[in-house]
Amino acid sequence: MRAYFDHAATSPMNPEVLAAYSSELQRVGNPSSLHAEGQAARMRMETAREDLARTIGAATPSEVVFTSGGTEADNLAVKGLWWARNADRSRPRLLVSTIEHSAVTDTAEWLQTQGAEVVWVPVDADGRLDLAAFGAALREDPERTALASVMSANNEIGTLQPIPEIVALAHSVGVPVHTDAVQALGQVPLDFAALGVDAMSLSAHKIGGPVGTGALVISRDLTPVPVLHGGGQERKIRSGTLDVAGAVAFARAAELACADLPEKAAVRAALRDRLIAGIESSVPDAVLSGPRGAGRLPGNVHFVFPGCEGDALLFGLDVAGFATSVGSACSAGVARPSHVLIACGRDEDTARSVQRFSLGPTTTAADVDALLAALPGIVDRARSAGMVSSTPAWMNGDT
Template sequence: MPVYLDHAATTPVTPHALAAYTDQTALGGNPSSLHAAGQRARRALEDAREVLAATLGAHPSEVIFTSGGTEADNLAVKGLYWARRDADPRRTRVLCSSVEHHAVMDTVEWLERHEGAEVVWLPCDEGGATSAEAVRAELAKAPESVALVTVMWANNEIGTIQPIQEIVEAAAHYGVPVHSDAVQAFGHVPVDFAASGLATMAVSGHKIGAPVGIGALAVRRDAVVTPVQHGGGQQRGLRSGTLDAAGAAAFAAAARDAVGRLPEEARRLAVLRDRLVAGVLAAIPEARLSGPADPELRLPGIAHFTFPGCEGDSLLFLLDMMGVESSTGSACTAGVPRPSHVLLAMGLSEDQARGAQRFSLGWSSTADDVDALLAVVGRAFQQARQAGMAGHESSIQTASSRFSR
């Protein structure tokens, strides 16, 4: 069996989540129907909403189920922007972290192209942490012009935990709402929506062991958000569409497990991560660990490196052939490798950023998985470096010709 080290992309479905999903799927029923089957589905859905709300630190009425993190981010960013601008046409500035996931970044850029938004990209330090001071400075310039601030809770590539509390406190001084994409953080570090002061917060099920296709947006009860899609208005008028009771039940089961064992699981993963980091650096002294120097400021399950002189995709391909599945953590469109915008924002050059590799651990990860990586990573790096930075297709072909299982 291959060793799976890409849990930050998606983690296997947990037994409890799978059981909840299959049980509810077998029962069926539309939660909006008035007959017995529909009402059974409604009870399952609302039970799931209560469980998920408790794990998020939210009131059940604040939990809006979505199809995943991307939909939740779109609803929050567009909805807050439209509501704030409609209330005061001067509010067109969006303060956005420069290390956001594309679910937020692309949404903000769409608002800039089509809705008159003026985007301020917030700088980060060399460890990938967004500058709270920059947020304060931008707010002070013209607070009446700011529609919203959006900063992720923890970065999906590097694992850097962001200074959410400082940013929310700065924005609250001017009454500006803050959205946070907490997709990568929820279930891995403590997340408390009520205590955070956020207006909205996005989470996703498949990052913690639920099936792909279910997520949620926590929306503070006094937050005004314009709907993105229209139909039956099933959830507070903010999100229309038939609700997925089975997906919600699975998400709740995964969330209850993840949050219930969070302290001990975070410690377990941090030990594995630190072992992985030490082993990679010992095998490849040229490698550079990304993120803050303090491991407490990084997610416990993510170890991100840059490997000089090699193409990240070549390294990924070679590791995959050797039985280890990882990620470059960067976008690839139409077969053309592009350096990560996160790494560029941190000050890395394009060549440095192209040598990226992310290893991410999850609930099913073991010490044997780490050992399997360490047994082959040095050899994979040497072969990838020989392939060089000659371009995606040629480097993959060269790497493939030099290695066979």
């Protein structure tokens, strides 16, 4: 019996989405072809675009640019808008929060090698953007600022950002805003037009859609320089044969995930709070990361377990049947001290001693209770294994 607590990594495909996806995969037709099959495919593609646009509150379907996922959408927004707005080298500045996903932070770091002046905007101990620092960074040189990028919800610790305030500050000095909303979609209401952001990254597989599909929703006032050049699809912003099945499945998944969202989010938040309260009572020195209540994703629980290596805890949970996460891992599969926790002011040992439990549509109260029953013993055992940086007892012995 396994319980899946890693919905923030990827969430199981909704059976209705799977049915739509697989039936679409059986059809032939490139939407760019001129014949009947192509025209039919184009029709289904544009219907999917309209459906997704409606679900996420885009002003017009043409604001939706389909991509291969969240990472590509982030790259397209950050690189593409920086390239476009700094084409004459007049706006090299790029404002980025310190707790972005690596699809944004690594992109920003790479842009530094291309001449970008990246301003890292700090967050408070709960991971919420320091609005005073953000405002000051904006006002320092708004004319030379290409873009501000702040995620809607943090993937590790679940902190929701005050996006409307961020947009108001940036727009007051004429700076466009991109938000990575990959974790927010399907968990909190997202309305592109109402939020006022200029670009928003989305991914399908976090909400029950297929891996390999995402979108950048982008205002018609902005034209990013493409990352992918080729056949000129997606208004020349994103070349590559259109993925009709992916778009149809994504649109369907978004519609299902966002239907009755307040009610579903309330149910999930109640499970979340049950898990938080249970951990706090059974492991008294565990420290919740990020805020409580409405400022937090309904599906995110993230704790620091002092004196436990995160990967030892993950191992114990995994063999006991619980799929969890330590947050970030490098390409070799090594758990890394979380840059998000470091940005929230924690030290490196603390940033290694973490565990994320992310809840989703399939999570039940029984899953939560089973986890709560198993966790204290697993924490004790991981704690007895100690931190890797400490010295094993027998090495201090005499020969």
